[in-house]
Amino acid sequence: MKLYKSSFNHISLLIVSLIMMYPIFWWVGASLKTNEEMSSANLFPKVPHWANFSEGWVSTPNFTFTHFYLNTFELILGVLFTSIVACSLVAFAFARLDFPLRNFWFAIMLVTLMLPTQVTVVPQYVMFSKWGWINTYLPFYIPHLLAGGIGGPFFIYLLVQFMRSVPKELDEAAKIDGCSWFGIYWRIMLPLVKPALVTVAIYCFLWNWDDFFGQMLYINSINHYTINLALKLFIDSQGSVPWGQLLAMSLCSIVPSVVIFFLAQRHFVEGMSAGALKG
Amino acid sequence: MNNAAIKETAGSVKLGQVKKIRSKRWETPVTGYLFLSPWLIGFLLLTLGPMIMSLYYSFTDYSLLAAPNWVGFDNYKQIFTDDDVFPKSLKITITFVLLTVPLRLMFALCIAMLLNRKMKGMSFYRTMVYFPSLIGTSIAVSILWKNIFSRNGFINDFLGIFGIKGPAWIADPKYALGTLIILMVWQFGSSMIIFLAGLKQIPTDLYEASSVDGAGKFRQFVSVTLPMLSPIILFNAVQTMINTFQMFTQSFVITNGGPVKSTFVYVMYLYEEAFTKFHMGYASALAWILLILIGLFAAVLFGTSKYWVFYENQGGKK
Structure with missing residues (x-):
């Protein structure tokens, strides 16, 4: 009876997994199909058409996807660095320091967590364009440097939760030894919340990698295009869509996210649940 | 109860009050705001400011090319x-x-x-x-x-x-x-x-x-x-x-x-x-x-x- 039950569980989970993953498998298969084969129901083509990848990679006149990849990494690495520095500093203030209106500001920060971006996007755009930031990556770097941007308040919240669980005796001991607050932050807190910082880095990477709206708004010369924008250009510029190449390139565009996901699965689940449960 | 004892209790009450008031003071007001400053500046400059501006724009005919004119609830x-x-x-x-x-x-x-x-x-x-x-x-x-x-x-x-x-x-x-x-x-x-x-x-x-x-x-x-x-x-x-x-x-x-x-x-x-x-x-x-x-x-x-x-x-x- 028990064996019967557990195999029933396995079969149902296997079916669910298969349904969920089928479009992905199909994606991989279709990226190797020629345009004629595209509408056949076979998952994989008889002869893989690797040219989709090589031709897709150089399909944009004057630019290759290598260029777009490097652009995207330039954008993301800057955002990652600024985000981690700023959010950990602010989280330390909320978790450890004692200053007037602390709880008030914390509450405000939680409210901004739920604020739809549409309410601020128009004035932000006006501001950034007045400052000549259009077509640079500053509209991404600066908000993250100010602990905002995509996911900012969430990261602060996450780090506060982790920092609160670090025993206070540690910073008191350091204080007696004459350590400054910055020293406590830098030498004690940061090494201890490293797992949380990794979680923040992962989400920051994924969410910014996926963000299309912001990139479309602020970047308009091909020279600075990210992968997302290059893909959109690819769809728009072709009369009849070369599906094989398009799917091949879009598959390439998710490779970094997938690699990170498999390398850091544990952090992934922890971060997501911490957001909901520890609060 | 003699006088000395009363004085003593009064003194300790006073001492207690002083301690209480002291502990109410903020330990690290300046450092706190220093650490908080990235978010606080960001909040004022990139969230609250734009929200107020957006509310203001919503009562104008602003079009990016021309300066905004107040149009009320139009x-x-x-x-x-x-x-x-x-x-x-x-x-x-x-x-x-x-x-x-x-x-x-x-x-x-x-x-x-x-x-x-x-x-x-x-x-x-x-x-x-x-x-x-x-x-x-x-x-x-x-x-x-x-x-x-x-x-x-x-x-x-x-x-x-x-x-x-x-x-x-x-x-x-x-x-x-x-x-x-x-x-x-x-x-x-x-x-x-x-x-x-x-x-x-x-x-x-x-x-x-x-x-x-x-x-x-x-x-x-x-x-x-x-x-x-x-x-x-x-x-x-x-x-x-x-x-x-x-x-x-x-x-x-x-x-x-x-x-x-x-x-x-x-x-x-x-x-x-x-x-x-x-x-x-x-x-x-x-x-x-x-x-x-x-x-x-x-x-x-x-x-x-x-x-x-x-x-x-x-x-x-x-």
Whole structure:
């Protein structure tokens, strides 16, 4: 009876997994199909058409996807660095320091967590364009440097939760030894919340990698295009869509996210649940 | 009691008061604000300031090219009385939210319950089920969807096996919104992981006690799982609702709002007004209406929560 039950569980989970993953498998298969084969129901083509990848990679006149990849990494690495520095500093203030209106500001920060971006996007755009930031990556770097941007308040919240669980005796001991607050932050807190910082880095990477709206708004010369924008250009510029190449390139565009996901699965689940449960 | 003793007690009371007052002072006011400053500057400059500006723009005819002129409630009046697109896109968006949120939560909860077992291979299944959510709102997944649901895409080929002639999905105003809903529901991963963590926190003795009392699986689900999980259901519902209202990339890439504006969701309308027509004032008014709308939905969820959300530490009051 028990064996019967557990195999029933396995079969149902296997079916669910298969349904969920089928479009992905199909994606991989279709990226190797020629345009004629595209509408056949076979998952994989008889002869893989690797040219989709090589031709897709150089399909944009004057630019290759290598260029777009490097652009995207330039954008993301800057955002990652600024985000981690700023959010950990602010989280330390909320978790450890004692200053007037602390709880008030914390509450405000939680409210901004739920604020739809549409309410601020128009004035932000006006501001950034007045400052000549259009077509640079500053509209991404600066908000993250100010602990905002995509996911900012969430990261602060996450780090506060982790920092609160670090025993206070540690910073008191350091204080007696004459350590400054910055020293406590830098030498004690940061090494201890490293797992949380990794979680923040992962989400920051994924969410910014996926963000299309912001990139479309602020970047308009091909020279600075990210992968997302290059893909959109690819769809728009072709009369009849070369599906094989398009799917091949879009598959390439998710490779970094997938690699990170498999390398850091544990952090992934922890971060997501911490957001909901520890609060 | 002699005088000395009274003096002493008075003194110690005084001392105590002084101590109390001292401990009320902030330990690190300056350092605190120094550490807080990135966020505080960001909040004032990039959130509060723009919010006030956006509210101001919504009462002007600002168009980015010319300076704003105060027009009072004209934008709002026009939106509610003299705008054909607004009610249509509002209806589409609300339909979208009302269908997506419950479906997504239902799937997330069902799969989370399937995954909440102590068996080998669970992390493998969890990975498989979560995978589609990983690529989230990226443009890549929208391209995939556009392809799968195209007239000759694999969905129709699959239906063809059973002799069903599928519709044109994305090109058919009746089904286009449906394909977007399926996409959103397919990516239920993050809600599922939160449910899973919540399910793991339900004490097993509750299930044991209820099965001693003769409760079946279904009864246990209704009387133990759902109440214990209800705070998390509320959290997920609010989160998903807010995100669904703001859906943009998918409809922009897959259907571009069409066909015949059947997937022209609210944020797409806002985008078009603001960044293709440069009606910044009008778009700001639309943004504030969206904010209020989301606020109303959240208020309904929170307001009704006292009837269906169960908090353990309130003495079991339901």
